[in-house]
Amino acid sequence: MYFRPPKFITKLFPGFIWSFPEETDSVFLTFDDGPNPEVTPWVLEQLRKYNAKATFFCLGKNVEMYPETFKMILDEGxxxxxxxxxxxxxxxMSVGGYIQDVDLADTFIHSTLLRPPYGRIKPSQAKVLAERYKIIMWDTLSRDYSRTLSRRGCVNNVIKVLRPGAIIVFHDSFKAEKNLRYALPRVLDYIQNVKGYRMRSIEY
Incomplete structure (x- = not known):
């Protein structure tokens, strides 16, 4: 069972980016919750094999702890x-408390892209943050973090609904590692060798 945001949610936040429907030959892989010094380098290795580019939505506290791993992401383009x-x-959270946490992360990450954890953000928070950030959501969730989802189920969550312009979510974290190590190489192969799509990073 895959998760795609229901239409009424996307209509509530029309300024958010949920996918890139104008794209005809590209998909957009994203990785949340890193950098992780054990998982992230492996992800980068897999992406390199397919000449794939991705977008890593990083936690400020992890960038602070693992600056070398964060630099690896940037160095790989x-x-x-x-x-x-x-x-x-x-x-x-209050508007002020949430903004403060986002801004603290920005002192380490320096990006105009923002993804709210769990996709949970109040309209009042989004209104303030949208002045400085492009809020990136998703339309294809692998659910690699799930302890009850099979490794094959994680693959199927992506490939069964894959379409051009999709924003796909994986996680470079310990919690997701088991499913990720199985699913990511198979999804990359399917995207490139079965569908023939390019894998691009999100740029604004």
């Missing part, structure tokens, strides 16, 4: 985005 400093759920 990938894009980076802000995923807050400490993986906050916007729904349970």
């Amino acid at each position: 990938h894009a980076v985005g802000n995923h807050t400093y400490s993986h906050q759920k916007g729904w349970s």
Whole structure:
């Protein structure tokens, strides 16, 4: 079972980027929650094999702890985005508290791209942040973080709904590592060798 945001949610936030429907031959891989010194280098190696570029939505606290791993992402030519400093759920925070956490992350990440953790952000928070950030959501969620989802199910969550312009979410984290190590090489192969799509980073 894959997750794609329902249409009423996307209509509530029309200024968010959910996909790139104008694209005809490209998809956009994204990785949340890193950098991770054990998982992220492996992800970069897999991407390199397919000449694929991706966007890494990083936690500020992880960039602070692992600056060398963050530098590896940049050196490989990938894009980076802000995923807050400490993986906050916007729904349970004040506007000021959430903005402060995002801004703290920006002191380490320096990106105009933002992805709210869990996709949970209040309209009041989004209104303020949209003045400085492009808010990037997704239309294809691998659910690699799920402890109950099979490794094959993680692959199927992506390939069964894959279409040009899709923004696909994986996670370069310990929690997702088991499913990710199985799913990512198979998804990369399917995207390139079965569908023939390019894999590009998100640029604004």
